[in-house]
Amino acid sequence: MTILEKIINAIVYREQTIESTQKNLCGHSLLLIINEINLSMVFIFGKNQAKIFNHYRGVADCTLTTTLTTLLKLYNYQEFIKLLQDEKLRVTGDLKIIEVFLMTLALDDMEFDLGEYLSPWVGDIIAESIGQFFYNRYKLMNYAMQRKKECLSQTIIEEWRLSPGSIEMSWFIKEVEECLNILDIFDNRIHLLEIS
Incomplete structure (x- = not known):
């Protein structure tokens, strides 16, 4: 207190x-x-x-x-x-x-300045050391957080850029439908061959 x-x-x-x-x-x-x-x-x-x-x-x-x-x-x-x-x-x-x-x-x-508040209790040298320690930890944590934010934003941007657009999706759906139609034709032919 x-x-x-x-x-x-x-x-x-x-x-x-x-x-x-x-x-x-x-x-x-x-x-x-x-x-x-x-x-x-x-x-x-x-x-x-x-x-x-x-x-x-x-x-x-x-x-x-x-x-x-x-x-x-x-x-x-x-x-x-x-x-x-x-x-x-x-x-x-x-x-x-x-x-x-x-x-x-x-x-x-x-x-x-943490050292300024601690120095009356622990002395100037120890207070400065503790202050520097916490300041360096803070800088390191801040740098790590900034780096993670940058990586996350770059990943989101890259994923967004690589995701197909509406034209590519409609083309892909059309190709899939054509493949399904061809497979149905082959299936019908195989079925006719089996009957005869």
Whole structure:
């Protein structure tokens, strides 16, 4: 819980967002309920930091109830709206709190450096090594996915190109019908030979 709190504080209270965060989140609370694993977390936003608790005596300003798989899809505000419309998550209370929180968590305008967040706990060298390891794994997986997509698209295009057109199919059907007619003629001749 402490590590999650540190990461949330580092992202939400970074320099670019301090002013808007103070205005929109300060003094508010967000209750997150994940049904699958029966977990609830309360985010209480202060002026300079957020605190995360397992239990909260008061009523949260905003409550987000969802599943773990749906929660992992909440990477931007547009996805949140889509999931809300599809009724894959439920929000009660002040909707603006979750909107501002998700927009603040958007990592589009900042470069995420895992080593920076790990270095206070494990040291700079180990944190950099872990960061490089995960970055290289991510690049490798991304390259493999792109390669598979390219191979699949090329295969589909090639199959589509090799599949016969309507003219070829009609010609093939005509040839088959002619062969069947010839076979019927031969069959009739053989039958006449057997009778005589």
